[in-house]
Amino acid sequence: MLGAAALLVLLGIVEIRSAVADNASLADSAQRQATFAAIGLVILMAATVIDYHFWRGLSRLLFVGIILLLLYVELIGTESFGATRWIQVGGITIQPSEVAKISLIIILADDIARNEDRLQTWSGILRTLILAAIPAVVILREPDLSTAILTMVLWAAMAFAAGMPPRFIFIMGGAALLLPFIALALNLLQPYQLDRLALFFMPDADPSGAYNIEQSKIAIGSGGWIGQGYGLSTQVQLRFLKVRHTDFIFSVMSSEYGLIGMTAFFGLLGFLVSRCLRAARLARDTYGALIGYGVATLIFYQAAFNIGMNLNLLPVAGLPLPFISSGGSSLWSVLLGIGLVESTILYRKDIEF
Amino acid sequence: MRTPSFSENRVQPSRIRFFLIGMTGVFAIFTLRLFFMQVIQGDYYYGLAESNRTKQTYVPASRGVVYDRRGVLLARNMPAYNITITPADLPDTEAEIEAVYRQLSQLTGVPIRVPGSVPSQECAPGRGIADLVDEWIELAPYYAVKIQCDADAEIAKVVLEKSADMPGVGVEVSPVRDYPNGRYTAHIVGYMGRVPAEYSDYFKEKGYNLDRDKIGYSGIEAYMEEELAGTYGSELWEVDAAGKEIRLLEPPVPAVPGKNIRLTIDARLQEAATIILEKQIEATRALKPEYLRSPMLGGVVVAMNPNTGEILAMVSVPTYDNQKFSRYIPIEYYTELATDISNPLLNHAIAGTYPPGSIFKLVTAVGALNEGVVTPDTPVICRGTISITQKFHPSDPGREMLFYCYDREGHGEISFLRGLALSCDIYFYNLGAGYSGPGGVKKGLEIEGIKQYARAVGYDRALGIELFGERSGLIPDKDWKRINQGENWATGDTYIATIGQGYVDVTPLQVAESIAVIASNGKVMKPTLIKEYLDGEGNVVEIHEPEMLYDITDDIHDELYDTVTVQPWVLKMVQQGMRLAVTEGTAADYAQIENIPTAGKTSTAEYCDDIAQSRNLCKREAWPTHAWYGAYGPYENPEIVVVAFVYDGGEGAVTAGPVVRDVLRAYFALKTIDLEQGG
Structure with a gap:
C-alpha cells in the first residue's frame, strides 16, 4: 500500500512537471509538490506510528477545532475564484476543508463505532448525520459544494459500512437528488455553480466555459492506445488545456499515456483503495475498520469524481485527483489518511492494549 | 455491554465487497469511456489536436503591374493605410472607450457618431467610429474594422504612434491598385473587385483569401488574373494556445509574385x-x-x-x-x-x-x-x-x-x-x-x-x-x-x-x-x-x-x-x-x-x-x-x-x-x- 501510494505521489510530481509547460507562474509547481510530498511522507509516518486509538480520545476536540477553523476561514480567509477556501499559515496556504475531510473520518469512525446499534432507527441515524452535516453546512457556505457533498458521502459510506440498512441510503439519496431542485427554486446556488451545471447539461450554451471541457476531451482523445509520450502531448505543452496541473491533470496523463497507460493507472488506484478496504476487513475493531472504509471512500470518491469530470461524464467540480493533482493540503490529507490506515494495520494485533 | 464493540470489528465483509464491486464497476465504465474516446474517436480527437496546434499562414504575393509598350505604368500597387479598430480590444469602461473615440476622431476626422447612418461597406464614408464598432462587435468582435480607408500617410503614422494609448486602434497596410492613366486606359486595363459569391468556391480552391483578395473584374486585370495574381506562399506553423507561432513545421513555400505585363498599347x-x-x-x-x-x-x-x-x-x-x-x-x-x-x-x-x-x-x-x-x-x-x-x-x-x-x-x-x-x-x-x-x-x-x-x-x-x-x-x-x-x-x-x-x-x-x-x-x-x-x-x-x-x-x-x-x-x-x-x-x-x-x-x-x-x-x-x-x-x-x-x-x-x-x-x-x- 505504501509502495502504491509512493508511486502515485511520484507520478503526480512527474505529471505536474510536464503540465507546467513553460508557464512561468507555475514553473516551481513540481518542486513545491515534491516538498509537499516530503512533508506528507513525514505526516504519513507519524500517523502510522501513532496508535490510531490515540485520535479517538481527541475526536470531540477535533470536531470543535475544525468547525472553528472553517468558520475562521469564512471570516478572514483568502478569496480565490469567488470562494474563500484558504488560510495562510506561516507562508503556506492551507485548505481547512481538506483538514476537515480527514478529521471527519476519525470523528465519524469514532461516533459510528460507538453508536453502531442505533443505526437501525431514524433517530439514531439522524443523530450521527448531524455530526457530519454541521461541517458540511459550514463548508457549503464557503462556498464549496463538492466538498460539502463529499462530507455527506463520507458519512453515508461509513454508516453503510457500519450496518445501516440500505433502505435509509436510498431514501436519503433520493432526498439528496431533490436538493439541487430545491436549491434552484430557492436561489441558493452561487452563479458559478449554476454555470457549471448548466455547462454540463447544455455544453453548447457557453462557448468560453465549454472550452476547458472541449480541450480536455481533445487531450484525452488524442492519446490513442499508447499516448503521445511524457512531455510530448501538444494539447498540454502548447497550453491548449487549461488548469492542467490540478483539475485536469487526468487529461494530461491520458494524453501522454493513452488507454493502456490509464488502464494501468486505474489498476494502481484500485489496488490502493482495495488495500484500504483490506485494512478495513482486517482491523481489530469497528473503529479501525471504519477508518479504512472512510479513507477508501475519500480516495475513491474524489478520484472517481475528478476522472468522471475529465471524461465529461460528470459536471465540472473542483475536486482534485488524489495524490496527483498539485496542491499541498489535498496531498497531505490523503497521505494522512494512508498513515491512519497503516496505523490500523500496525496496531491490529496488539489486542491487549 | 459496550466493551465488545470496542474490541471487535463488526464491519460486515459483504459491505466491503460491495465497495470493491462498485469500484470495479466505476473503473470499468471509465475504461470503456476511455476506449471510446481514445480508440474509437481517437483519430477524430487527434485531428482536432493537430488543427489546434497548427496554423497555416499565407504569405500574400504581390500582384503584377501593367506597363504600356514603352514602360509607362498603367496599373501599379500603392500602399494604403487603413485605420482600424478592434471592438474586442477596446478598454473596459465606457469612459475610456469614449476617450479612445474622441482621440481617434480628432486625429482622423472621422466623426464619433453619425445619427441615422445605415450600415454599408466598411470604407464608405458616412459612418461614425462608434457606429461601426457597435455594428461589428456583434458580427465579429475580434475583426479589425476599418474606420478610415486609404488614410493620409502622415495621419496613419501619428495614429500608429499613439495606438499604445488607444487600445483596439491599429493601422493596417494593404496594397491597393492604382491606375495612373485612369480613364484613358480603363477599358484595356480594367479594374478589380471582391470575389463574387458565385465564384467563391473556384477562387477559394485556387488559394484566394476571400476576405482580402480581389480579382480582376474587367480588362487585362480580369483576363490576365492568373498571371498577375501570382501564388500565395504558405507557412505551416506550430502555435500555442495563445496563437503564438512557435516554430515552422515544414519548410515554408515562398510566395511567387505575379508577372508584370507589358502591353502593346502606346x-x-x-x-x-x-x-x-x-x-x-x-x-x-x-x-x-x-x-x-x-x-x-x-x-x-x-x-x-x-x-x-x-x-x-x-x-x-x-x-x-x-x-x-x-x-x-x-x-x-x-x-x-x-x-x-x-x-x-x-x-x-x-x-x-x-x-x-x-x-x-x-x-x-x-x-x-x-x-x-x-x-x-x-x-x-x-x-x-x-x-x-x-x-x-x-x-x-x-x-x-x-x-x-x-x-x-x-x-x-x-x-x-x-x-x-x-x-x-x-x-x-x-x-x-x-x-x-x-x-x-x-x-x-x-x-x-x-x-x-x-x-x-x-x-x-x-x-x-x-x-x-x-x-x-x-x-x-x-x-x-x-x-x-x-x-x-x-x-x-x-x-x-x-x-x-x-x-x-x-x-x-x-x-x-x-x-x-x-x-x-x-x-x-x-x-x-x-x-x-x-x-x-x-x-x-x-x-x-x-x-x-x-x-x-x-x-x-x-x-x-x-x-x-x-x-x-x-x-x-x-x-x-x-x-x-x-x-x-x-x-x-x-x-x-x-x-x-x-x-x-x-x-x-x-x-x-x-x-x-x-x-x-x-x-x-x-x-x-x-x-x-x-x-x-x-x-x-x-x-x-x-x-x-x-x-x-x-x-x-x-x-x-x-x-x-x-x-x-x-x-x-x-x-x-x-x-x-x-x-
Whole structure:
C-alpha cells in the first residue's frame, strides 16, 4: 500500500512537471509538490506510528477545532475564484476543508463505532448525520459544494459500512437528488455553480466555459492506445488545456499515456483503495475498520469524481485527483489518511492494549 | 455491554465487497469511456489536436503591374493605410472607450457618431467610429474594422504612434491598385473587385483569401488574373494556445509574385486618340439640331500593327475612370455608369456590334476579284439605281424592288478601282449579287461567297484578343435567316449584305482586322494586347510572340465553307483602290496626311437600333448613320491600321475620316520623336 501510494505521489510530481509547460507562474509547481510530498511522507509516518486509538480520545476536540477553523476561514480567509477556501499559515496556504475531510473520518469512525446499534432507527441515524452535516453546512457556505457533498458521502459510506440498512441510503439519496431542485427554486446556488451545471447539461450554451471541457476531451482523445509520450502531448505543452496541473491533470496523463497507460493507472488506484478496504476487513475493531472504509471512500470518491469530470461524464467540480493533482493540503490529507490506515494495520494485533 | 464493540470489528465483509464491486464497476465504465474516446474517436480527437496546434499562414504575393509598350505604368500597387479598430480590444469602461473615440476622431476626422447612418461597406464614408464598432462587435468582435480607408500617410503614422494609448486602434497596410492613366486606359486595363459569391468556391480552391483578395473584374486585370495574381506562399506553423507561432513545421513555400505585363498599347497614342475622338464627337453633336442628338453618341478608335496584330491603341468613348474603383467600387458611381444608355463600362471596340456599311465592300471586292466575278477592268454601268426582282425562292415570281446608289446621278461606266475609291453602291451590288440588266454582272458572289470571304478576313468570329467579352458579330447566311428570322433568304438580302447592311453586324476590332489583312498582303494576325512578361527587376521573362492565325493567300480551310485561297494580285488591287479613295475618292477631302501616303475606306452605315427607334429616327430612306473610316499607312510599307467609328456620326468621311487622320498624324509624330530620342 505504501509502495502504491509512493508511486502515485511520484507520478503526480512527474505529471505536474510536464503540465507546467513553460508557464512561468507555475514553473516551481513540481518542486513545491515534491516538498509537499516530503512533508506528507513525514505526516504519513507519524500517523502510522501513532496508535490510531490515540485520535479517538481527541475526536470531540477535533470536531470543535475544525468547525472553528472553517468558520475562521469564512471570516478572514483568502478569496480565490469567488470562494474563500484558504488560510495562510506561516507562508503556506492551507485548505481547512481538506483538514476537515480527514478529521471527519476519525470523528465519524469514532461516533459510528460507538453508536453502531442505533443505526437501525431514524433517530439514531439522524443523530450521527448531524455530526457530519454541521461541517458540511459550514463548508457549503464557503462556498464549496463538492466538498460539502463529499462530507455527506463520507458519512453515508461509513454508516453503510457500519450496518445501516440500505433502505435509509436510498431514501436519503433520493432526498439528496431533490436538493439541487430545491436549491434552484430557492436561489441558493452561487452563479458559478449554476454555470457549471448548466455547462454540463447544455455544453453548447457557453462557448468560453465549454472550452476547458472541449480541450480536455481533445487531450484525452488524442492519446490513442499508447499516448503521445511524457512531455510530448501538444494539447498540454502548447497550453491548449487549461488548469492542467490540478483539475485536469487526468487529461494530461491520458494524453501522454493513452488507454493502456490509464488502464494501468486505474489498476494502481484500485489496488490502493482495495488495500484500504483490506485494512478495513482486517482491523481489530469497528473503529479501525471504519477508518479504512472512510479513507477508501475519500480516495475513491474524489478520484472517481475528478476522472468522471475529465471524461465529461460528470459536471465540472473542483475536486482534485488524489495524490496527483498539485496542491499541498489535498496531498497531505490523503497521505494522512494512508498513515491512519497503516496505523490500523500496525496496531491490529496488539489486542491487549 | 459496550466493551465488545470496542474490541471487535463488526464491519460486515459483504459491505466491503460491495465497495470493491462498485469500484470495479466505476473503473470499468471509465475504461470503456476511455476506449471510446481514445480508440474509437481517437483519430477524430487527434485531428482536432493537430488543427489546434497548427496554423497555416499565407504569405500574400504581390500582384503584377501593367506597363504600356514603352514602360509607362498603367496599373501599379500603392500602399494604403487603413485605420482600424478592434471592438474586442477596446478598454473596459465606457469612459475610456469614449476617450479612445474622441482621440481617434480628432486625429482622423472621422466623426464619433453619425445619427441615422445605415450600415454599408466598411470604407464608405458616412459612418461614425462608434457606429461601426457597435455594428461589428456583434458580427465579429475580434475583426479589425476599418474606420478610415486609404488614410493620409502622415495621419496613419501619428495614429500608429499613439495606438499604445488607444487600445483596439491599429493601422493596417494593404496594397491597393492604382491606375495612373485612369480613364484613358480603363477599358484595356480594367479594374478589380471582391470575389463574387458565385465564384467563391473556384477562387477559394485556387488559394484566394476571400476576405482580402480581389480579382480582376474587367480588362487585362480580369483576363490576365492568373498571371498577375501570382501564388500565395504558405507557412505551416506550430502555435500555442495563445496563437503564438512557435516554430515552422515544414519548410515554408515562398510566395511567387505575379508577372508584370507589358502591353502593346502606346499610352501616348491612346491618350491622343481618346482626345481626338472625344473632340470630334463633341463637334458632331454640336452640329446636330437638339432633337437629333442621340443620347448615345460614342465612338471607337482601334489602332493596330497589321504585321503583328499588336493593338497600339483601343479607345471606346464614353469611357470611365477605373481609378475610382481602385479601393472599392463606389455604388453611386457604378450605378451611374451602369445605367448610362451609352454603356461606358463596355469596351465597344470588341463588345459593340454595328452594321459596317461600305467598309464591308472590301470583303466583296476581294471575293469578287478572286472568284473571277469581274476582272479589274470589267466595266459596270451605274445609273444611280437598279431594279431587281425580290424573290424568296427560285420559283417565286417576285416583285420589283429598287436599289439606289448613294449618288442618285450615277457614276456612269465604272470599273474596279474607281468603284472602290468612290464606293459605288451599284458597282458592288453587281459584284455581290449580280444584275441581269444592261451593263450588269450576270452572276455575283452571292451570300455564300460573301460569308466565306468575310470569315477569311476575320469577321463572324471572336478573334481572341486578351479581353473578356469579345463578340463575334454576325455574317448572315440562308440557314441563319431561316432559323432566326423564320423566313427564306430573299434576293434583296444579298444586295444589302454586299454593302455591309442588313443583317451584317461587326465589331470595330473586326473592321480593323479586315483592313490589316489587306494591308499585310493576306496575313491574318491574332490581335493582341500583350507584348511581354517581365519579372520584378524589369527583366523580360517571356516574350509574347505575334501569332498568325493563317494567311489568306495560302490554302485556308474554313470550317463552314470551302477552301479559300486569295491570289496576291487581288489584294494588291484592293490596296490600290483604297489608295485611290484617299487620293481622289471618298476620303480625299478629309483623311489625307502630310508626307505619308495612306490608303483607306470610308463607310456611312445606316442603322436602326432600339435607341433610334425609340426616338423615332428611323424615317424611310433617311435612317440615321454611323460614321466609319479605316485606313493604313504608309501605303507601301504598312505599319499601322487605324479604324474610327462614331455612333450616329453621320457621314463616314466627314466624321470618322479626320479622327483616323489625326490619330495617324499623332502616330507618325510620336514615331519621329522616338527616333530622334533613340538616335
